[in-house]
Amino acid sequence: MSRGYGTRPTMKDVAVEAGVGLKTVSRVVNGESGVASATAERVRAAIDRLGFRRNDSARLLRTGRTASIALLLEDIGDPFSSALSRAVEGVAAEHGCLLFTGSSAEDQRRERDLALAFCARRVDGLIVVPTGDDHRYLLPESAAGTPVVFLDRPAAAIEADAVLSDNAGGARTGVAHLIRHGHRRIGFIGDLARIHTSAERLRGYRRAMADAALPVDERWIDTGPTDAARVTAAVDRLTRGAAPVTALLTANNRITLAVLHHLPSDGPRPALVGFDDLELADLLTPGLTVVAQDPAALGAAAARTLFERLAGDTGAARRIEIPTRLIPRGSGEIGPRAG
Amino acid sequence: MSRGYGTRPTMKDVAVEAGVGLKTVSRVVNGESGVASATAERVRAAIDRLGFRRNDSARLLRTGRTASIALLLEDIGDPFSSALSRAVEGVAAEHGCLLFTGSSAEDQRRERDLALAFCARRVDGLIVVPTGDDHRYLLPESAAGTPVVFLDRPAAAIEADAVLSDNAGGARTGVAHLIRHGHRRIGFIGDLARIHTSAERLRGYRRAMADAALPVDERWIDTGPTDAARVTAAVDRLTRGAAPVTALLTANNRITLAVLHHLPSDGPRPALVGFDDLELADLLTPGLTVVAQDPAALGAAAARTLFERLAGDTGAARRIEIPTRLIPRGSGEIGPRAG
DNA sequence: CTGAAAGCGCTTACAG
DNA sequence: CTGAAAGCGCTTACAG
Numbered sequence: 001m002s003r004g005y006g007t008r009p010t011m012k013d014v015a016v017e018a019g020v021g022l023k024t025v026s027r028v029v030n031g032e033s034g035v036a037s038a039t040a041e042r043v044r045a046a047i048d049r050l051g052f053r054r055n056d057s058a059r060l061l062r063t064g065r066t067a068s069i070a071l072l073l074e075d076i077g078d079p080f081s082s083a084l085s086r087a088v089e090g091v092a093a094e095h096g097c098l099l100f101t102g103s104s105a106e107d108q109r110r111e112r113d114l115a116l117a118f119c120a121r122r123v124d125g126l127i128v129v130p131t132g133d134d135h136r137y138l139l140p141e142s143a144a145g146t147p148v149v150f151l152d153r154p155a156a157a158i159e160a161d162a163v164l165s166d167n168a169g170g171a172r173t174g175v176a177h178l179i180r181h182g183h184r185r186i187g188f189i190g191d192l193a194r195i196h197t198s199a200e201r202l203r204g205y206r207r208a209m210a211d212a213a214l215p216v217d218e219r220w221i222d223t224g225p226t227d228a229a230r231v232t233a234a235v236d237r238l239t240r241g242a243a244p245v246t247a248l249l250t251a252n253n254r255i256t257l258a259v260l261h262h263l264p265s266d267g268p269r270p271a272l273v274g275f276d277d278l279e280l281a282d283l284l285t286p287g288l289t290v291v292a293q294d295p296a297a298l299g300a301a302a303a304r305t306l307f308e309r310l311a312g313d314t315g316a317a318r319r320i321e322i323p324t325r326l327i328p329r330g331s332g333e334i335g336p337r338a339g
Numbered sequence: 340m341s342r343g344y345g346t347r348p349t350m351k352d353v354a355v356e357a358g359v360g361l362k363t364v365s366r367v368v369n370g371e372s373g374v375a376s377a378t379a380e381r382v383r384a385a386i387d388r389l390g391f392r393r394n395d396s397a398r399l400l401r402t403g404r405t406a407s408i409a410l411l412l413e414d415i416g417d418p419f420s421s422a423l424s425r426a427v428e429g430v431a432a433e434h435g436c437l438l439f440t441g442s443s444a445e446d447q448r449r450e451r452d453l454a455l456a457f458c459a460r461r462v463d464g465l466i467v468v469p470t471g472d473d474h475r476y477l478l479p480e481s482a483a484g485t486p487v488v489f490l491d492r493p494a495a496a497i498e499a500d501a502v503l504s505d506n507a508g509g510a511r512t513g514v515a516h517l518i519r520h521g522h523r524r525i526g527f528i529g530d531l532a533r534i535h536t537s538a539e540r541l542r543g544y545r546r547a548m549a550d551a552a553l554p555v556d557e558r559w560i561d562t563g564p565t566d567a568a569r570v571t572a573a574v575d576r577l578t579r580g581a582a583p584v585t586a587l588l589t590a591n592n593r594i595t596l597a598v599l600h601h602l603p604s605d606g607p608r609p610a611l612v613g614f615d616d617l618e619l620a621d622l623l624t625p626g627l628t629v630v631a632q633d634p635a636a637l638g639a640a641a642a643r644t645l646f647e648r649l650a651g652d653t654g655a656a657r658r659i660e661i662p663t664r665l666i667p668r669g670s671g672e673i674g675p676r677a678g
Numbered sequence: 679c680t681g682a683a684a685g686c687g688c689t690t691a692c693a694g
Numbered sequence: 695c696t697g698a699a700a701g702c703g704c705t706t707a708c709a710g
Binding site: 007008051053054055056057058060061066068075076077078079081082083085086089098099100101102103116117118119120121122140141143144145257260261265278279280281282283284285 | 346347390393396399405407414415425439440442456460479480482483599600620622
């Protein structure tokens with residue numbers, strides 16, 4: 001006995017239909033004890049006749065929580081983001097929470113608008129892969145009881161929980177690997193210097209060079225936007241310019257992709273270690289050596305932290321670092337060319 | 340003047356603080372006209388002092404909509420799903436809607452539980468990449484006014500809007516391409532036969548063979564789960580068995596990946612056309628020829644359809660088919676081996 | 679065992 | 695220009 005399009009029966013309708021009070025319907029719907037079985041049966045019959053389904057949004061308004069969390073990504077469409085989402089979704093599901101997702105598209109304003117829109121919905125908590133350089137706008141929200149955990153990059157201008165990859169350590173390991181294979185002149189192609197992950201990876205590069213007592217020529221370092229044109233120009237300058245390098249560390253997957261598309265498919269190539277793993281990387285010739293992040297661990301740690309905050313943990317802001325892993329596949333084991 | 344942790348000020352608090360009525364606060368918050376500027380100023384000052392932010396969930400309860408839609412995917416972590424998400428998110432944002440996402444993990448029960456959980460939240464609409472074989476459970480929801488659009492695969496056992504790739508046409512084009520390159524014995528490695536996309540792609544395969552008046556040996560067709568072990572066994576049987584083929588159509592990206600990992604990297608290989616594009620496919624040796632789907636168009640069309648339903652379109656169920664595109668890159672242009 | 683009243687935080691419809 | 699009352703669909707706290 002479904003009703004007209006767009007009008008859903010309410011508990012009140014069920015109560016009238018069953019000839020009982022509203023509270024009795026609520027008891028039956030929520031499986032509370034203390035309802036005579038005959039009464040409960042009448043209520044259930046009314047529910048079926050009317051096709052009643054409880055409105056959880058209304059229930060949650062009264063309850064004070066929304067049983068939902070939000071994940072604000074850079075771009076849900078990229079593989080790293082979607083791996084984070086999967087991990088966060090898994091933990092949210094364990095806690096009976098539904099998940100909002102949204103993408104900032106690296107736009108500070110959009111990040112802020114989306115984050116505040118989620119807070120206005122009163123999500124129980126928020127996980128943010130931040131792009132902005134000032135997150136003070138979230139302070140009132142977290143003070144009011146909406147915990148915020150930062151993921152992949154730390155918060156700017158506020159103290160907050162953050163779950164990050166060991167960016168410096170990963171880059172250091174990657175560069176040390178190249179040094180071990182005989183390279184002395186190693187180039188670094190990175191993202192914009194203002195981006196935390198990029199800066200950390202550059203720090204790891206410098207650290208590895210210093211560990212090996214190798215000088216760094218600043219012309220070997222190229223940071224900027226990750227569009228193919230700029231990356232391609234960087235490759236040419238670094239490999240064929242005045243101070244040529246014999247190996248490259250590319251500091252994220254977009255840069256690595258652009259470099260791979262630009263390198264000659266035949267003839268000598270610089271050694272290459274990419275930050276971030278890529279599907280099919282093992283099937284390239286040579287295979288692509290990478291410093292792989294662990295997005296599943298990153299996402300899960302962020303979600304766990306969020307739920308611990310929701311459970312009442314009011315300790316100091318935490319910073320969790322997830323290890324990276326060097327995966328040698330060929331491109332990083334090419335030796336320096338003679339000369 | 341923020342209040343204690345976990346207690347947010349309400350409009351009522353603001354009204355008291357400003358010494359005005361509740362409705363006046365509502366007017367100011369919503370930018371309605373007809374408030375004396377001095378009064379509005381007092382209200383704004385109170386809002387700032389208290390750190391008031393409107394609770395959108397409460398507002399939406401009164402309004403009757405939730406300004407949110409849900410996207411139920413197979414697995415948010417895979418590239419196809421995440422490309423769909425990006426497209427859906429873009430259209431949702433145009434309509435001021437937030438997006439819930441969830442993954443069924445190919446589990447019928449989880450699909451149902453999640454879909455109904457979203458409906459219980461009263462999302463304005465639902466987009467489902469279905470995995471179940473009976474969607475009658477959604478009938479009461481759509482009858483009550485929650486439109487549902489199916490994406491990538493059609494609904495089972497109910498009439499509903501669906502946005503699909505031209506699976507049969509794509510496979511037909513791929514196989515015709517192999518035939519044009521001289522192949523007569525072509526294998527098909529597909530997903531479980533019960534899955535709509537798999538069945539359609541097989542239909543396209545048969546159609547192309549029939550178009551060219553080529554006989555099909557049923558031993559050339561292998562369908563089943565997409566785990567590497569089964570796919571690997573299929574490759575061996577098809578290429579080295581009693582009725583060997585000279586070319587393969589792999590009917591989705593997981594299968595293609597398993598096949599690529601199994602084929603010898605040197606020595607003769609069967610020609611290969613994969614359904615679904617893969618990142619780096621162009622950098623393999625040989626490049627991977629694919630029948631590419633257009634997830635951006637699929638997701639956008641599904642979201643547009645959903646919003647048209649929300650705008651009042653009550654026409655018959657629609658079925659939208661998005662074209663696929665053959666991208667030759669080398670593996671599909673290998674000729675049949677002598678013999 | 680059962681239900682009427684009040685309330686979650688807003689908006690709607692109406693009256694001054 | 696302003697606000698008191700009723701209501702969105704539930705749950706909570708209480709009384710019978």
